Amino acid sequence: MSYYLLPTRPWLFLPALARIIGVREAIIAQQTYWLMNDLGVDELEWGWTDFEEIFDFIAPRTLRRVVDGMVEQGIIIRKARDGRKPLISIDKGRIETLAGMVRGSVQNGRPPVQNGQGNPV
16 A cells, blocks of 8 residues: 555655745755755756746746745855856755744744745745
């Protein structure tokens, strides 16, 4: 008996990460980070079509908005290159910093910092 509803490879989802950066952001960050590690690279040569292919269950407009927000927050580092796909990476240190901000603000009795979508960061 399988524990999965469909015969597909599951993705890792971290609820603690979702509490820090948002659900969609957590899915994108974790899957991208996993892929970088799986390929043994520090950066991926990725354009919008690559994002849309991997995250095909997120509407393209929504995906662009979420990824752009992640770039603004420093979670995704995107390096533009002339005539080629940009290089992207996940800044694990930035995520750890955001996690510390959430822990610190809760410990100090203040509400967590909010990102542009109203999610705690």
